[in-house]
Every structure is written in structure tokens, then in C-alpha cells.
Amino acid sequence: MMTVPPRAADMVLTVDGLSLQFETGGGVLHALDAVSFNVARGEILSLVGESGCGKSVTAMTIMGLLPRHGARITAGSVKLGDRELLNAGERDMRQIRGNRIGMIFQDPMTSLNPVHTVGMQIAEAVRAHKGTSRRAADARALDMLDLVRIPDARNRLGAYPHELSGGMRQRVMIAMALACDPELLIADEPTTALDVTVQAQVLDLIADLRRELGMSVILITHDLGVVAAVADRMMVMYAGRIVEAGTVEALFARPSHGYTAGLLQSLPNSDTHHRGILTEIPGSVPRLDHTVPGCVYAPRCAFAEEICSAPLPPARQIGPAHSARCVRSDAVYGAVRDNDIVRTWT
Numbered sequence: 001m002m003t004v005p006p007r008a009a010d011m012v013l014t015v016d017g018l019s020l021q022f023e024t025g026g027g028v029l030h031a032l033d034a035v036s037f038n039v040a041r042g043e044i045l046s047l048v049g050e051s052g053c054g055k056s057v058t059a060m061t062i063m064g065l066l067p068r069h070g071a072r073i074t075a076g077s078v079k080l081g082d083r084e085l086l087n088a089g090e091r092d093m094r095q096i097r098g099n100r101i102g103m104i105f106q107d108p109m110t111s112l113n114p115v116h117t118v119g120m121q122i123a124e125a126v127r128a129h130k131g132t133s134r135r136a137a138d139a140r141a142l143d144m145l146d147l148v149r150i151p152d153a154r155n156r157l158g159a160y161p162h163e164l165s166g167g168m169r170q171r172v173m174i175a176m177a178l179a180c181d182p183e184l185l186i187a188d189e190p191t192t193a194l195d196v197t198v199q200a201q202v203l204d205l206i207a208d209l210r211r212e213l214g215m216s217v218i219l220i221t222h223d224l225g226v227v228a229a230v231a232d233r234m235m236v237m238y239a240g241r242i243v244e245a246g247t248v249e250a251l252f253a254r255p256s257h258g259y260t261a262g263l264l265q266s267l268p269n270s271d272t273h274h275r276g277i278l279t280e281i282p283g284s285v286p287r288l289d290h291t292v293p294g295c296v297y298a299p300r301c302a303f304a305e306e307i308c309s310a311p312l313p314p315a316r317q318i319g320p321a322h323s324a325r326c327v328r329s330d331a332v333y334g335a336v337r338d339n340d341i342v343r344t345w346t
Helices: 055-063 090-096 118-130 134-147 166-178 196-213 224-230 248-253 258-265 270-275 329-338 341-345
Strands: 011-024 027-040 044-048 071-080 101-104 184-188 216-221 233-238 241-247 316-319 322-324
Touching (some): 027 055, 055 071, 055 101, 118 134, 134 166, 196 216, 233 248, 258 329
Parallel strands (some): 101 184
Antiparallel strands (some): 011 027, 316 322
16 A cells, blocks of 8 residues: 555545556557555545546546456456445446445536436436435435535526536536435546636535535546645556655655656746746656556656666655655655745645
8 A cells, every 4th residue: 555544444445456458459558557545434535647647547447437348457456345346247336336436527518418407317316326206306406406505406406507607517516426425426627627716616515525424535636736725645646656645745745756746846836927937847658558667757757866767666655644656755855845845835
């Protein structure tokens, strides 16, 4: 595990050694490489990294939504409580999706059916999983719109998705995801298509609902500002691997992998705004059609040395709830500290 795990009784989800390949006409793509983490009851865990690093693929694997042809899980385990999900049949997964695990996708306009009212779509999810009457499902839909703080909820039940703003549609998606009281909510870039003000409202809503309902949340994002606002723990992913993980406070205070430091350094702050420039990470993400025995980030890392191309040792424990797969972690933190990157963002 990348971090100190919570007590077994408090674990809602446990992912252990998950590796995934996609077989394409151009060869085999190694999408996930020995990904391990857990989600404790009532916490918000954020998966962070640039596009293509494996965040959404991890979520799709948990939900059992990988394509039937071409995707192959080569190793690992995904357990919801004591239930192994990787060997569950499609019928079982249909009961788990939306019932025990809810999911919010990036674009609510493409996730909602444009020819049905939002109330009908929420009620349909309740009836499919709970087997309640239409009247009870309609009442539940109204309760859920009230829960996600949609004004004039009773009248909004009869609205079609195109009649609602982007923020309202995202609230409807949250209502639908929570309608069956799931243990775990997966939010995949839930604020990407929204303006800044609405983003803050949606994030506050997710954080408030976590506290009110006691559910666990996996928040997938590339925005470290979002992570700082709502998450308890974070995992930094790069090219299908977890390179650093720990509490949000620990990683922001003491980044110990070159990629994490690069992400923090690329964030805009008052100094970069004054100078009109942003610091970028040089190079590009490596191809996924071959495996790398050493650090996959080494070709782009300012701290890389010859030792970084050797097979990686296990993750180094930086603190009681913080670890990194980096043999140069002290050098990374030393440079970050001297450049005052940490002081700017904590």
C-alpha cells in the first residue's frame, strides 16, 4: 500500500496490485501498473494527474465498465467491503452500480437522457435498484432534488436536461448517483465543464453530502486547487502508476516525487501572475506500449540520476501517512523548500 491503511473494518474499497492492458491493432498498451490503494469510510480520496495517466480507467475498472473486447486485467484485486468485484458477473455489477457505488461523469448533458424529465430519470434509478412503487420512487426523486439544493425542486422534477443550467444538471447527476444511498461515490472530473463559481458550489455540495451521509468519495481531477479544497487524501498518478500518496496536507507541505513537485510548481500564484508566465513540465508522457523497469517519470525529471533507471524499490515511507516511489525524494523536497513552492501553496 502507498499509505498507512485505515483499520480493516473502516475500509469501503480496497484496490490491490491492479494491472490492466488494452490490446490494440498497434500493440499492447499498459494502462495500469500495480495500482494499490484503499478508501476509508467517510473520507474523500482524490486521484490526481494529467490526462491519460489512468485516473478514469481506474474508475471504469472499479465500476466494471471496461470494454468487453480489448481490455484485459492481468493482475490485482478490487474489493467493495468483502466483495470481490473483478470476478462479479454483469448481472451482479448492475446491482452494485448505482446501488452500492454511485458515479458522476464529467459532462452531465451527455449522461442524462434528453427525452425524459430529470425526475423520471432519478425515479427510474430508484425503481431499478430498490423495487419500490412508482409513487415511492417519485417521492424519493423529490427528496433527492431537495437534498442537492435545487431550488423549487417540485417544479424541477418535470424539467428536461436542456432546460437546466450546467450546474443544475450536475446537481441532478449527484442526486441520481446518491438516490440509492451508495457506500461509495466516484466523481470523475465533476466540475470540468462548469464556470468557477458553479465549480465551488458543486464541490461544497459534495463535501457537505459526504459529512451528512457518511459516504466515501473518490474524486478524480487534474486540478490541485480542487484537491486542496475538499479532499482528505490524494494519490498522484503518472503513466498508470501511483507515484506519491498521502494526506493532502502532507503532499502539499512536503512533495517528495519530481512529478508532484512539477504539478505544484506549475500552479498559478501571485508571483507567476505578476510575471505573466507559468512553469511547465518539459517533455511528454511516455508511450504505453512498453514497460519501464525504473522510474517512468525519469526522462522528464530535473532530479533524475542514473539510479532512477534501475528497477524501482518499494514506495519509500516519508511520514506516517505519506509515501513516494522516488529514490531522490530528499533532493526533490530540498529543491522545493528552497524555492518556496511549499510556502506559496500551504
